[in-house]
Amino acid sequence: MKIVKQTLYLVFVALLLHVSGNAQDNKQVINPSTNIRSAKYPQILPNHQVIFRIKAADGKNVQIDLGKKYDLVKDADGYWTVTTDSISEGFHYYSLLIDGIAVADPASESFYGMGRMASGIEIPFSGGDYYALKNVPHGDIRIKTYYSTVTKSWRRLLVYAPPGYDINSTEKYPVLYILHGGGEDERGWAMQGKTDMILDNLIAEKKAKPMLVVMPDANMGGSGFGEDGLKAFENEMKQCIIPFIEKNYRVQTTSKNRAMAGLSMGGINTLYTGIYNTDLFSYLGVFSSGWIMPSQSTLADAQYDFLKKNNSRINNKLKALWISVGGKEDIAYKNCQTMLTKLDELKIKHTYYDYPGGHTWPVWRNDLYHFAPLLFK
């Protein structure tokens, strides 16, 4: 373990010599909150262009992939630099490409997304601060381990507990179960999604009721989008997650105090588990999703058939079926519209919300911000 020791020693020495790595050369630029603490780059310009600068003396081809690929240019000291186009506010995944190999940028925090540890960059908001860290009462995020009798393995879930949960020791709270998308896991809503900040701020403004938000791992192995995966997750929710939460937390246990939502793949889980279990949930949120045509036609047809036979009961049970999409640029847009047309045909009550930004976290944060206030009224 010789070099680990040397590396730690270099950290020792670097910290001894450290003056202020965060000092700004230029007051007009800022470091995103996603930078690791000593990183001077990336830097964000006032117009939201981003400057990336990476030392890679021996690289032959260095790019940043931020939706669009940018070629970095090398200077005589071995630093590669580029200034991007203006990037929209909020969280964006990105990759560093070294000789075509996609890796995380060592200068930024990494997040589990795109099926691997990927870099994230947080562009400051100009149009609203609903997920800012403010001087309001704060809840917390709890990392909890439970044994799944479905997968026969230990699994992890995250729980947002609202401000006052530990103090108001008799109050019982309603619960929103919310799911990440494909290639993500139980960390998505807490880390990329800023669920705690969004809820803290909504609760402080009395726009949303104090609630627990449960963030499970919806990856059940096998085919995430096939019926085996969807059915396995329905079983996980009913047999493991809901009983675990209701045993270990002070929560309301009636259907009118349970909501379920999810983004992308998690939206399909919500459609599958939620629609078939309106005795368990009174509120469903489907963000940037819809049955994927034609690969999920059979699943969709079975569900539409179920909806047709049960439409008055479902309309009666559900207090909200809230469906959103990130504008026409969302990869789920077409599938979502197909589903909406079908719901209209079947006379299933629903609310549709469209917000530009595509299939991205800025859209899903905004979805949570608009969905949470509708719940448990």
Place this chain on the structure above:
Amino acid sequence: MKIVKQTLYLVFVALLLHVSGNAQDNKQVINPSTNIRSAKYPQILPNHQVIFRIKAADGKNVQIDLGKKYDLVKDADGYWTVTTDSISEGFHYYSLLIDGIAVADPASESFYGMGRMASGIEIPFSGGDYYALKNVPHGDIRIKTYYSTVTKSWRRLLVYAPPGYDINSTEKYPVLYILHGGGEDERGWAMQGKTDMILDNLIAEKKAKPMLVVMPDANMGGSGFGEDGLKAFENEMKQCIIPFIEKNYRVQTTSKNRAMAGLSMGGINTLYTGIYNTDLFSYLGVFSSGWIMPSQSTLADAQYDFLKKNNSRINNKLKALWISVGGKEDIAYKNCQTMLTKLDELKIKHTYYDYPGGHTWPVWRNDLYHFAPLLFK
């Protein structure tokens, strides 16, 4: 954000087509728990050699830096492969070097360490399972935000709450405050350290008392190892962290129910804050640390002078001053021995524990496992 969308779409498609990325080609090899869920490599052989395999068609030089650097060899399909020497059990940082640039391996979980997001690999234990996830009652890890009046900023700390904390709603618990090393942050003890597993298992076996473990961020800006940084952290502990914990958690508030420990840089913080505040703490743990000579001679001399003047009071107040090091291969070994000699001269009671493994997390996990049972008896 075009390619982010495309990337997520590829994840969609990959998941649709996914059969079983975790299937083993060979029953003798295992995937470490640090692999991301679909990664087939790294693989660990029964003798703890590790096979790394990375697709990098356009790379010209690919290495793994695991303490020792290993050159990977490219095959005709663009895969680079190497089999390492046998690696000792537990958690190890490592890096992927592409053309000399150190980045995290996309196939493994990333951890904040070495001053950046670095890869970690968990080698299964053969000699003990004290940090295994077992069928015992489990506590949780809570991510909490607080406002620091010292740094004038919002900061984050992690809290381990023992099993039963939410249920035994009148019991008050003792608290261990434990600090990460240089280049790490408040996540170190929770993620790399497996504090929750170690405490869950010790508590289940009644080897340690149920306690809260508070994991603050000890990075105070400026020079981490200079007196300004050490003093700033002492202020942070006394003015912010301890009051915050004692206001928001059900904890005992006497000195005999407070302990402080830290590794490497966090050990220096413990020496500085702990020795000067024996009215606050009855137990101190200094892991892989000691005053760094000669750069910290002035600090050390001032402290030895303080110890000399107060030795009977300090011996009386402290129920344990527990000092450990990761064997002679620990980079802190020499500084630690210098300090031990001085403590003997000054007749300061202390306990020394030596465990081979160097300046690494396997050593620090073992330290916590041996230190926690001594507390609050």
